[in-house]
Amino acid sequence: MKPAVRVVDLRSDTVSLPTARMRKAIYEAEVGDDVYDEDPTVKELERRSAQMFGKQAALFVPSGTMGNLLAVMVHCSRRGTEAIVGDMAHIFLYEQGGAAQIGGVLLNCIKNEEDGTFDLGELRNKFRGYDVHESQTALVLVENTHNMCGGKVLPLQWLEDLSKICTERSVKIHMDGARIFNAAEYLKVPVSRIVRDVDSICFCLSKGLACPVGSVLVGHNDFIKAAHRLRKALGGGMRQVGFLAAAGLCAFDEIVPKLSKDHARTRRIAEFIQSINSPLFKVDLENLHTNILMIQILTNRITSCDFERRLIEVLPEELEHGLVDARGNGISVKVSARDWSFTRIVVYTNITDEDIDLVIRKIKYVIEEYHNNEL
Incomplete structure (x- = not known):
């Protein structure tokens, strides 16, 4: 025996599993059809997410993988463009190359340092598109906290320096912020400060925040509008999603602190x-x-x-x-x-x-x- x-x-x-308070919130959630834009709880989750992150709008998505793919496809809207990504990044290692497989976007790797950053001098040399033979760089991808670098938090000064370089080249920045609330806790700053210098962010509800399903994509109004349209094409249009969004709202109040x-x-x-x-x-x-x-x-x-x-x-x-x-x-x-x-x-x-x-x-x-x- x-x-x-x-x-x-x-x-x-x-x-992680939903808490008792979260399960109650799910049970009692007010819901509607989100594809018709009629789910009040989803709307509140998106409104509050945008507000917390200091951006204009947000979009609830089934997973972080979908959220990251949507960001790549919106920022790299012309097929054949490329995104620069760390060689230890989740987007490169563990998302099946969806950017190329589905979005027609080339991922160009740069070596991650042990702290999750990469050399900005090397990044400058990575930008392409000045020759007709080359793919054109449209996006840089960062991860915060960085999973395979041991949960490291990216330095704020490094993000600011990165933003200046990308702005000079008219290149966007997307942050895979699956565990960004852990980064905010470590730095003792609001998440809005961490993402101040990036164009879009995807954060996960179903990891450290203990929700059963979901991630949220955050960014500019036009970016979210385009992502919303693409979400439907990827099968991410869901109906009474307020049951899941309610868990996210609960997590902001119960788990994040x-x-x-x-x-x-x-x-x-x-x-x-x-x-x-x-x-x-x-x-x-x-x-x-x-x-x-x-x-x-x-x-x-x-x-x-x-x-x-x-x-x-x-x-x-x-x-x-x-x-x-x-x-x-x-x-x-x-x-x-x-x-x-x-x-x-x-x-x-x-x-x-x-x-x-x-x-x-x-x-x-x-x-x-x-x-x-x-x-």
Whole structure:
């Protein structure tokens, strides 16, 4: 008979679940047909989003991937133009090349620095379109916070400098701001300040904000009008979407003010790993910004997927050594792993202090096990 198991899922904040207050808001939402522009709750979400971000208008979309694709297609409205994007960006790595596949837009990569930025001198040399043989650069894409760079927050001065360069060349800037509220929490500034120097932004409701579905695209009136039209072509025209928009409105009031707790809980895990001074695993505590933690693996004898599997499984000897929760359940920790030299942990609003205690205990046990076997 298998033992009962307590699972702490830290694979991503996409697995976050609506709170009781959010579920109530969904149930009670006033709705209408959004394709007919008659859903009052969607309208309020869009109005409030535009206001918060200091832009003219906003558009509710089913996903961040769709929101980013709409932005690329609107800014690069002539097929064959190009967008410059970091080589570690979500838009480049994990959105199936939709810009090219669907929009006819070339993605031209630039190397991301460890902090999520890229060299602005190199960017200047990337702009093209001055020769008839070249694709013409119409857009620069940035990501904030930067997922694969460990949840890093882009410096405000860097964004301002980027904007000046792009303005000189009449090139637009779109920000994949899936976790932009985490960036605002880290910088202690409003989101409107972060996006002041960009033309459009897409932020996610269904990651750290715990909503079940949705993202919001924000920008100028004409930009949103064009995106609204394209949304229909991509199958994003939905009907009584107010049930989902209500969750977003709730998240602004309930979840956003608590994001600092996610950051603090992430730091607790990082501080523990640093404190044991392992020759096999390390973290960059000094440059930990938000709710994403990369645990670096320093030996080629342990893969990211090995570490992932070991954290998930519950062995009989763990129970014998008392590695259980308060109810005697074994501890299983889910993390994110691929063909990486690191394992990723993401903390979100449903993760409690007790969960973090259990995660630390499990990581301690597994790392000690590796030490005994490897050293």
